[in-house]
Amino acid sequence: MARIDVNRSGEMEMFVRVVELGGFSPAARAARMTPSAVSKLIARLEARLGARLLNRSTRQLQLTPEGCAFYERATRVLADLEDAERAAGMGEAAVGRVRINTSASYATHILAPLLPEFLASHPGITLDIVQTDAVVDLLAERMDVAIRAGPLKSSSLVARKLGETPLVIVAAPAYLERRGEPLSIADLENHDRLGFGYARSVDGWTLREQGKTTIVPVSGRVQASDGEGVRQLALSGVGLARLAGFTVRDDIAAGRLVPVLDHLQTGDKETFHAVYVGQGGPLPSRVRALLDFLARHGRVS
Template sequence: MARAEINRSGEMDVFVRVVEQGGFSAAARVSHMTPSAVSKLVARLEARLGVRLVNRSTRAFRLTAEGSAFYERATRILADIEDAERSAGAGERPVGRIRLNTSASYVTHVLAPILPEFLVRHPGITIDLVQTDAVVDLLAERTDVAVRAGPLKSSSLIARKLGDAAMVIVAAPAYLARAGVPATAADLARHDCLGFGYVRSVEGWPLRQGDETTAVPPAGRVQASDGEALRQLALGGSGLARLAVFTVRADIAAGRLVPVLEHLNPGDRETFHAIHIGQGGPLPSRVRALLDFLAERGRVD
């Protein structure tokens, strides 16, 4: 078959529906095709690519590793095609779905208050929000934009800086009344220090001791997978927590949390970036609109 005669986007669209619907029959219903026609299309696609994309049986449907990789690329290509067509028909008005991955802390204290403004500005955009502090594979998770804290590793990711967040150790007044107020770095050994339950770029709490800054490992009985959970634990009196100032500023002002060991605070800051995959071409207008908005209104400093 000549290259020009192959409807590649049509094949991708049907294959994506097979994956998302979980089988040929379900994909056939939403595609207004017969199950046999869908099955033959996928078989023809496999033959042309020279790989098996799907392992089939009467009871199971499972993607191969090659099928999973093809699905991820196909969904992104189809989204770009849709964005290009809608943008052309709407005078470059951003339209489409954005999958945004970020932490619960950023959502609660920065994104949630400003997101209505973004939605008003761009009525053609929908947001699929995923909250996690874990570093995710943007391609594997079909993520358009991720907001991450900490240093970025050299990669194909393109970053837009969202500011530097100051850090502070805090605790609830009730906890300090019960356990005492730490005055030195050594005092942390007898306190419940709430920590993250995963490896971070800097292990421990940086504290200034003389002319040097040393990282003191937090020793506590409770760990959590995200910063917002640590904030809630600190508010409840479970222990000390080291958090970004923008997440606890209102709590400190209201007296719900109290800063401690500020005389040992080295003044280190955690950098936040909005990142996306760099593919060497122009960004979809919907992604560019979100990145521009976050750089304008979604800063942490």
């Protein structure tokens, strides 16, 4: 890339490049500049802003809190500039890569079946899908959108609700034939309750019996890193599982899984959101296209 002019957008672009490439030297090589010139440019930016953006050491650079905030806003500004240039030169077609972080369950049962329609409608967009049930830092992981289940913590993320789904306790017929069907909370002591290998907002199954609400701890010999893994374990007859309704609806209809303890359920539902970095400001058209599509077609129930 040619040398970046010293102006506000150029300073932002160089700062973002330093952060994303991990240092002055790789950023300088990419921009065909010297490391000292890049260092001076960043120092001039910090002086103009009156804030330190990077803590420098001999081995690495570390973003300060002010640097994190500036990086977040700078990436949005640069994306908006890119969108504006595209719109002027080739219309409002959404173009570019969108990185999505999503649970394996949502990816399997909701997102994957919708992809042919989305990709056909937006030929200029490419998708990079990362599947994990663990909550990731969108900024640190360079994610554009994340699909998250459960209550949202207060943060700088903006959320669009994608619906909610009931939680269902299920087991494979073969497991119930072997171990018997639980009819009460006490019966669960004799059953393997499949768990998750990561922290959850409620560590257990909330059930109500004789007017009393109890959180039953998950206590089984096997756990998995995501909901789809737990579903596969349940299908294999390893134990009981409490899963989002939309992930097991077809299994129940086909008789592969059987709901149990419905009479003890509290009506708990799991809410899904599409979240992204920002405070409601303009979004890149590629991200906005995906969010609008998911709001229309990617809802859970």
